[in-house]
Amino acid sequence: MKPSDLLTRFPSVLMAWRNLGRNRVRTALATLGIVIGVVAIASLGIAGAAIQQQATTDLGSLTNEVTVTSGQDSDVDGVTDDQVARIERLLTDARVVPQKTNTTTIESREGEAFVTVTGLTEASALYNASAGEAPDRLQSGALLSAGTARELGLELGDPVEYEGRLYRIRGLIEAEGGFGGGGNELVIPPSGLADQQHYDSVTIVAADGEAATAIVDRLEAEFNDGEEEELSVTSFASAQENIDSFLNTLNLALLGIGSISLVVASVAILNVMLMSTIERRGEIGVLRAVGIRRGEILRMILTEAAFIGVIGGAVGALVSLGVGLVLFDAVAGDALLVVRWSSARYLVFGFAFAVVASVLSGLYPAWKAATDRPVEALRG
Amino acid sequence: MSVIVLESVTKRYESGAETVVALENVDFHADRGEMVSIIGPSGSGKSTMLNVIGLLDTPTGGTVRIDDRVVSDFSEAELTEERRSGIGFVFQDFHLLPMLTAVENVELPSMWDTSVDRRDRAVDLLHRVGLGDRLTHTPDELSGGQRQRVAIARALINEPDIVLADEPTGNLDRDTGATILDELTRFTTDEDVAVVSVTHDEQLVEYADRVVELIDGVVQE
Ligand SMILES: Nc1ncnc2c1ncn2[C@@H]1O[C@H](COP(=O)(O)OP(=O)(O)OP(=O)(O)O)[C@@H](O)[C@H]1O
Ligand SMILES: [Mg+2]
Numbered sequence: 261m262k263p264s265d266l267l268t269r270f271p272s273v274l275m276a277w278r279n280l281g282r283n284r285v286r287t288a289l290a291t292l293g294i295v296i297g298v299v300a301i302a303s304l305g306i307a308g309a310a311i312q313q314q315a316t317t318d319l320g321s322l323t324n325e326v327t328v329t330s331g332q333d334s335d336v337d338g339v340t341d342d343q344v345a346r347i348e349r350l351l352t353d354a355r356v357v358p359q360k361t362n363t364t365t366i367e368s369r370e371g372e373a374f375v376t377v378t379g380l381t382e383a384s385a386l387y388n389a390s391a392g393e394a395p396d397r398l399q400s401g402a403l404l405s406a407g408t409a410r411e412l413g414l415e416l417g418d419p420v421e422y423e424g425r426l427y428r429i430r431g432l433i434e435a436e437g438g439f440g441g442g443g444n445e446l447v448i449p450p451s452g453l454a455d456q457q458h459y460d461s462v463t464i465v466a467a468d469g470e471a472a473t474a475i476v477d478r479l480e481a482e483f484n485d486g487e488e489e490e491l492s493v494t495s496f497a498s499a500q501e502n503i504d505s506f507l508n509t510l511n512l513a514l515l516g517i518g519s520i521s522l523v524v525a526s527v528a529i530l531n532v533m534l535m536s537t538i539e540r541r542g543e544i545g546v547l548r549a550v551g552i553r554r555g556e557i558l559r560m561i562l563t564e565a566a567f568i569g570v571i572g573g574a575v576g577a578l579v580s581l582g583v584g585l586v587l588f589d590a591v592a593g594d595a596l597l598v599v600r601w602s603s604a605r606y607l608v609f610g611f612a613f614a615v616v617a618s619v620l621s622g623l624y625p626a627w628k629a630a631t632d633r634p635v636e637a638l639r640g
Numbered sequence: 641m642s643v644i645v646l647e648s649v650t651k652r653y654e655s656g657a658e659t660v661v662a663l664e665n666v667d668f669h670a671d672r673g674e675m676v677s678i679i680g681p682s683g684s685g686k687s688t689m690l691n692v693i694g695l696l697d698t699p700t701g702g703t704v705r706i707d708d709r710v711v712s713d714f715s716e717a718e719l720t721e722e723r724r725s726g727i728g729f730v731f732q733d734f735h736l737l738p739m740l741t742a743v744e745n746v747e748l749p750s751m752w753d754t755s756v757d758r759r760d761r762a763v764d765l766l767h768r769v770g771l772g773d774r775l776t777h778t779p780d781e782l783s784g785g786q787r788q789r790v791a792i793a794r795a796l797i798n799e800p801d802i803v804l805a806d807e808p809t810g811n812l813d814r815d816t817g818a819t820i821l822d823e824l825t826r827f828t829t830d831e832d833v834a835v836v837s838v839t840h841d842e843q844l845v846e847y848a849d850r851v852v853e854l855i856d857g858v859v860q861e
Binding site for chain 1: 731738751
């Protein structure tokens with residue numbers, strides 16, 4: 261079957277295509293309007309997604325962590341073994357990492373550095389090693405911040421001293437993203453801080469931000485009734501929620517701006533379609549006179565509008581994809597992140613919006629042309 | 641039997657205080673195989689009458705019958721259907737679609753009718769009007785006379801009962817007009833259709849089987 265045969269099966273498509281071809285400049289300009297609208301809506305949407313993606317990465321693992329410290333009404337200064345045991349019994353589905361902290365100065369031939377000393381066992385729950393390892397159970401040796409090690413000229417296997425004991429460096433840890441932490445830190449087995457009776461804090465690693473929030477509620481219920489605060493429980497999950505809702509608002513605002521340009525483009529199509537149906541009034545009168553139905557006229561003109569929408573939408577989506585690749589490359593350093601649904605969906609939305617807006621703008625001119633009385637249209 | 645019958649048809653145009661009577665008590669009929677000419681001075685109501693016959697306009701009074709059915713009962717969709725299947729139109733200024741080829745223009749009335757393929761008949765009709773070698777030409781590549789012959793082929797594509805032509809030779813020189821009238825006359829018998837043409841050109845009268853004269857909307861006996 262030849263393409264022309266296929267088109268005679270869809271006369272509205274054939275006629276619409278030929279009609280658009282009659283005034284190429286006008287068709288091109290109307291299509292360009294849609295392209296710009298789609299690029300605006302899709303690029304701004306993708307920009308929002310890129311910002312959101314970046315903000316989430318920056319907050320990093322902090323959002324699924326809950327930190328427990330001694331409350332203001334507690335009798336002891338710190339979290340007791342007993343309390344840790346209660347927490348562990350309560351939270352069977354999360355990793356509970358009690359830790360003791362202190363500060364010290366470590367020295368090497370190249371200088372000295374002030375560090376936070378953290379005593380804990382489950383190093384792998386809280387740290388990622390950029391060299392060496394962050395073991396599941398830290399029984400001997402130490403982990404040192406990579407930056408500090410560089411500063412002091414220390415390498416894996418070198419010893420560091422704390423309170424008269426020597427620890428071999430087993431892993432270099434990276435600064436965690438987000439707030440605090442990371443800086444200069446020395447991580448050793450809890451035995452090294454055995455002279456501190458209580459834990460300074462307990463970090464609980466939950467599956468995600470939502471689980472962290474639930475854990476906060478359960479701990480509050482268990483330990484703090486009413487005004488009495490036995491343990492202070494904090495998490496970054498609520499901060500994350502605030503940031504998320506801010507970013508969502510930002511996203512909506514960006515999309516709103518994009519939609520306005522698409523509305524403007526639709527008005528341009530409305531104008532173009534109206535002009536072209538008024539110019540073709542006599543011609544449409546002839547069609548009606550020789551027995552073409554109202555619905556068929558309507559379909560023909562809507563198809564013209566849909567063509568502009570589909571072509572403009574497709575070109576716009578392609579351009580936006582390019583914009584997205586550049587944006588993600590600049591913001592997240594990985595251009596291909598743009599194909600993830602959270603940002604790629606704006607390409608689909610932009611395209612769908614373009615087609616819908618175009619067809620809607622075609623409705624009035626199409627209806628007007630289809631219901632025009634042929635006698636009057638023929639008289640001109 | 642008559643294809644179309646008008647019984648005391650009246651058409652009035654009201655514009656503000658003024659009333660124009662374009663047709664008054666017009667009785668008319670057209671039969672298959674005959675060529676009827678409507679003549680009369682400008683403004684006498686010829687086009688109005690043709691529009692009523694062609695179901696493009698509705699009269700203010702009287703009855704229009706097609707095959708014994710009263711047209712005033714028809715819905716807009718039924719009128720369109722009747723025009724599509726039973727009536728062919730030829731206009732003074734051709735009214736071909738510029739973006740379609742000759743053969744596509746001929747197929748136009750049946751284009752949306754995907755159940756039938758009229759391509760063969762369209763080609764045949766164009767051969768019969770002497771345009772067998774112009775099938776894929778667009779209207780701007782054809783002369784006035786050729787365009788009008790395409791229009792005649794278009795009017796006949798759906799095997800109508802009646803062909804209506806409003807001043808079909810009005811935009812053509814005398815000789816070309818004569819060949820167009822020859823075509824129309826030939827199709828009257830070949831296709832067994834009624835042809836009703838309007839003209840104020842005396843020439844057309846020679847070809848007519850019957851002449852109806854209108855003056856101020858009234859048929860002259
Ligand atoms: N839409 C309309 N509104 C008001 N008056 C109209 C309308 N159409 C036609 N008329 C009037 O009806 C009368 C008949 O018009 P019509 O077009 O039928 O004349 P005609 O015989 O075809 O003239 P011509 O030979 O110049 O084409 C004229 O007086 C015209 O002014
Ligand atoms: Mg006239």
